[in-house]
Amino acid sequence: MGKQINVTRSSMPPFEEYVEEIRSLWDSRWLTNMGEKHNQLEQKLQEVLGGKRVSLFTNGHMALELVLQAMGLEGEVITTPFTFVSTTHAIVRAGLTPVFCDVKESDGTLDPDKLEALITPRTCAIVPVHVYGNLCDDEAISAIAKKHGLKVIYDAAHAFGASRNGVAAGALGDAAMFSFHATKVFHTIEGGGICCADPAVHRTLDRLRDFGILDAEHVSMPAPNAKMNEFCAAMGLCNLRRMDEVIAARKEAAVRYMERLEGVPGVHILLQKDEALIPNYAYLPVTFDPETFGEGRNDVMSRLAAEHIGSRKYFYPLMSDLTCYREQYDSAATPVAKKLASQVLTLPLFEELGAEGADRICDIVLRH
Numbered sequence: 001m002g003k004q005i006n007v008t009r010s011s012m013p014p015f016e017e018y019v020e021e022i023r024s025l026w027d028s029r030w031l032t033n034m035g036e037k038h039n040q041l042e043q044k045l046q047e048v049l050g051g052k053r054v055s056l057f058t059n060g061h062m063a064l065e066l067v068l069q070a071m072g073l074e075g076e077v078i079t080t081p082f083t084f085v086s087t088t089h090a091i092v093r094a095g096l097t098p099v100f101c102d103v104k105e106s107d108g109t110l111d112p113d114k115l116e117a118l119i120t121p122r123t124c125a126i127v128p129v130h131v132y133g134n135l136c137d138d139e140a141i142s143a144i145a146k147k148h149g150l151k152v153i154y155d156a157a158h159a160f161g162a163s164r165n166g167v168a169a170g171a172l173g174d175a176a177m178f179s180f181h182a183t184k185v186f187h188t189i190e191g192g193g194i195c196c197a198d199p200a201v202h203r204t205l206d207r208l209r210d211f212g213i214l215d216a217e218h219v220s221m222p223a224p225n226a227k228m229n230e231f232c233a234a235m236g237l238c239n240l241r242r243m244d245e246v247i248a249a250r251k252e253a254a255v256r257y258m259e260r261l262e263g264v265p266g267v268h269i270l271l272q273k274d275e276a277l278i279p280n281y282a283y284l285p286v287t288f289d290p291e292t293f294g295e296g297r298n299d300v301m302s303r304l305a306a307e308h309i310g311s312r313k314y315f316y317p318l319m320s321d322l323t324c325y326r327e328q329y330d331s332a333a334t335p336v337a338k339k340l341a342s343q344v345l346t347l348p349l350f351e352e353l354g355a356e357g358a359d360r361i362c363d364i365v366l367r368h
């Protein structure tokens, strides 16, 4: 019996490096409110994420909710039901109405061919998701958005470090949200960021993350507190130095999974195999077709659990099937997303897994 393997495991810098990074906070006693570490991290991330200005937040969810508000949107937002609950909640909590568009079977990203039919006079924006680090077809999505005067705000929570043809995920769309949650490829323990070229949006975001405060005597709007603190920013500065190393280590395990699982009848790794894409190996999503594989993903999940290996039905259920949304939507309207949600299983992938770890998991997956 092998030891427990969880589906993910946070990357960490050496302990001494983090302690060194936070040492100055004992002198400055400036622990939050746009401190030195926060501002350094904003600068550094701007370079890494594609060049647009970055605003930091307490988490990715608040970043997305607030950027939708900062853009002054009203009405319907076309988005994907095949995502984490945060995407849909952010749209609803920003006072907007989600309209679900189907996804592509090959990679789970929004299908631009299904987009235009969903546009109504009330549509104001599109919120696609670079799911698992698979980059959306931005060319097609942006062309449709331009034609109809819509904003494109990417949920790029999974896309840190991914780029296509040299264009980083943060450079796509009118704005892009990144999550720096502990389980993401790059993290600040909890944290998030918005990449956006429009200085007016950043000015509004600066206020929206800080109670709407303009200055000591002026408050412009009722806004929440969504600031990133110095300890989280310091973790980000340390983790950023290790990004190449972390992604290279994840790649080793991911490549072994691909060697072992690719070509097995009924098994499909839901990651783009595009020459122009530099992937970030954020997740290892696999679909199992019960007809051809002879077993469904629930069975694979149970067999892994019996051997102390964690896996996740990421993403199941679809947003349109969640208790809080299912009365308003019919998930049968997005059949491809429905099928993926019923077949997908995300296998363990993290920095220390290694090719041997991936082999152990593949041995179990394929022994049925």
Ligand SMILES: *Cc1c(COP(=O)(O)O)cnc(C)c1O
Residues within 6 Å of the ligand: 059, 060, 061, 062, 083, 084, 086, 087, 129, 155, 157, 158, 178, 179, 180, 181, 190, 191, 192
């Ligand atoms: C993680 C995640 C978020 C939310 O990020 P937090 O930093 O955890 O708030 C949003 N969308 C997707 C697709 C995510 O995976």
